Amino acid sequence: MMLRALNQTTFIKSLNGIINKLSFSNKVLLSSFIFISITVFAIFQLSTIPIISASLENYGVDTNVSSSSDNKKVALVLPSFTWAAYQTGSFYDFYALYSYIQFANREVNITITNNTHLLKDRPIPEGPFVYYTDLEEEPYTPYINFINLAKDLYREHGINPTNLTDADVDQGKIFNADGTNAYDILFLFHNEYVTQAEYDNLKKFVTNGGTIVFGDGNVLYAEVAYNQDNNTISLVSGHNWNFDQKNTAWKGPAERWLDETREWVGSNFLDIPANYPLRFNNNPFNYTHSEENYVANPNVKILIDYELDNVPRYSGQYLGAKVATYEMDYGKGKVIHLGLWGHMLALNEDFAEYLNNVIIPLSLNKTS
Numbered sequence: 359m360m361l362r363a364l365n366q367t368t369f370i371k372s373l374n375g376i377i378n379k380l381s382f383s384n385k386v387l388l389s390s391f392i393f394i395s396i397t398v399f400a401i402f403q404l405s406t407i408p409i410i411s412a413s414l415e416n417y418g419v420d421t422n423v424s425s426s427s428d429n430k431k432v433a434l435v436l437p438s439f440t441w442a443a444y445q446t447g448s449f450y451d452f453y454a455l456y457s458y459i460q461f462a463n464r465e466v467n468i469t470i471t472n473n474t475h476l477l478k479d480r481p482i483p484e485g486p487f488v489y490y491t492d493l494e495e496e497p498y499t500p501y502i503n504f505i506n507l508a509k510d511l512y513r514e515h516g517i518n519p520t521n522l523t524d525a526d527v528d529q530g531k532i533f534n535a536d537g538t539n540a541y542d543i544l545f546l547f548h549n550e551y552v553t554q555a556e557y558d559n560l561k562k563f564v565t566n567g568g569t570i571v572f573g574d575g576n577v578l579y580a581e582v583a584y585n586q587d588n589n590t591i592s593l594v595s596g597h598n599w600n601f602d603q604k605n606t607a608w609k610g611p612a613e614r615w616l617d618e619t620r621e622w623v624g625s626n627f628l629d630i631p632a633n634y635p636l637r638f639n640n641n642p643f644n645y646t647h648s649e650e651n652y653v654a655n656p657n658v659k660i661l662i663d664y665e666l667d668n669v670p671r672y673s674g675q676y677l678g679a680k681v682a683t684y685e686m687d688y689g690k691g692k693v694i695h696l697g698l699w700g701h702m703l704a705l706n707e708d709f710a711e712y713l714n715n716v717i718i719p720l721s722l723n724k725t726s
Contacts, residue, residue: 430722431520431541432512433532434505437549438523439556439582441500442482442591449551449593450490452476452607460598460609470607477601479590482525501547504573504701508545511714515722524549528556528584532563539568543721548574548701551582551591557615561622565689569721572693573700576627576649581614623693624658624686625651628666630673638681639665643709648699652679658686661716664697685720694720 443449456470486497512519520541522531527544534540544563552560557578564570580596583603593601600610613619613627620626628650630636636647640663653660662683669676685694694717703709 430517430543432517432543432545432721433520433522433541434508435527435544435546435549436505436521436523437501437547437551438482438525439551439553439584439591440524440548441487442480443551443580443582443593444490444500445480445483445487446490446493447476448480448490449477449597453597453599456607457598467609471605474601474605474607477593477599477607478603478605479585479588479592482589482591501574501701501704503704504547507704507710507713508547508573511710511718512545514714515718517722519545524552524556525584525586525589527559528553529586530555530559532559532568537566539563539566541568543569543571545571545573545721546577548699549577550579551596552578552580553582553584554594555584557581561618564622564691564693567690569692569694569723571717571721572623572651572695574649575651575697575699577651578615578619578623579613579627620654622688623695624653624655624684624688625695625697626654628652628676628679628681630670630676634670635668637667639667643698643703643706643712645698645703648702650681650699651695651697652676653682653684653697655686658682658684660684662697683717 452473455473455476456468459470460468486499488497489495489500492498509519522544526532532540532544541563544560546560560570560578581594582591583594584591592603593599593607594603595601595610596612596614598610598612599607601607612629616626630647632648634647638645638647642662645664652666660680660682664681664683666679666681669679671677681697683695683697685692696717700709
């Protein structure tokens with residue numbers, strides 16, 4: 359290292375000696391040559407720096423990138439009400455007992471009064487819990503990989519998201535005291551069960567000018583009531599049941615806000631069993647059918663059409679349905695919907711890259 363330093367010093371002294379012997383005009387020419395060389399080198403280096411917008415062109419997205427996403431406020435809405443419904447000793451244990459009776463008697467309004475405690479005052483988990491189908495497994499938190507992925511990707515864009523829950527949205531904590539939005543973007547996951555107040559607040563958030571990213575299909579599907587005093591939920595309507603909050607359940611709608619959701623979200627739940635072999639002929643993430651949404655509003659702008667195929671003939675309303683990732687303007691704001699059960703792709707590198715290069719920038723209005 360010392361020898362190299364001495365050689366560099368000797369070289370610089372020799373170079374200074376040569377420059378001092380040059381005429382004034384030659385010194386000017388040499389200075390111009392050095393300036394041009396440095397400029398060309400800098401332009402070359404800048405041209406090799408990857409720019410997020412460059413990859414957007416592959417997906418048919420405009421590539422005019424704004425200068426910064428500074429001051430954008432993002433909140434991740436954790437599906438705490440849905441977690442309460444899916445834990446053991448809750449809604450899905452009731453469905454397992456009685457839904458087959460209802461489906462076997464579609465023309466008859468079946469009333470159930472037994473075991474309705476499974477629909478009432480179900481506690482919201484405050485940590486990992488036992489999922490109703492995984493009784494032999496250790497408690498865990500569903501969708502946690504997807505939640506962490508979304509948080510990490512926003513951090514890569516210079517934003518540290520806030521964690522909210524369904525209860526926070528129910529209580530209006532996404533708004534300021536004057537009714538304006540407290541955040542710019544909300545990122546939702548498998549928020550299947552929501553209260554009427556939460557549903558209304560999410561719609562108002564978009565109407566006000568906010569952006570909601572729906573990371574999963576089968577969202578806003580059923581209505582629950584939230585008891586803030588004991589931090590529990592009870593079923594109200596949806597998932598094919600109504601419940602009177604006391605002891606009686608009877609036939610209800612599948613998707614609680616079907617028409618309204620079509621209007622402002624742009625899609626509805628594709629209610630085809632997860633074990634049916636649906637195909638996606640355009641499948642960049644190697645996704646397997648589970649729970650998706652189908653496009654139900656002509657105003658959506660499709661980003662990826664997954665080319666749904668092999669729809670069963672008995673599902674007449676879904677023949678020709680389109681499962682897609684899309685964006686749609688509503689009110690002063692915007693909805694971005696992945697259309698797929700995104701949490702199943704949380705460890706898929708291509709999916710993570712698409713979120714990072716397309717969905718996150720879209721939510722931050724980095725394209726125009």
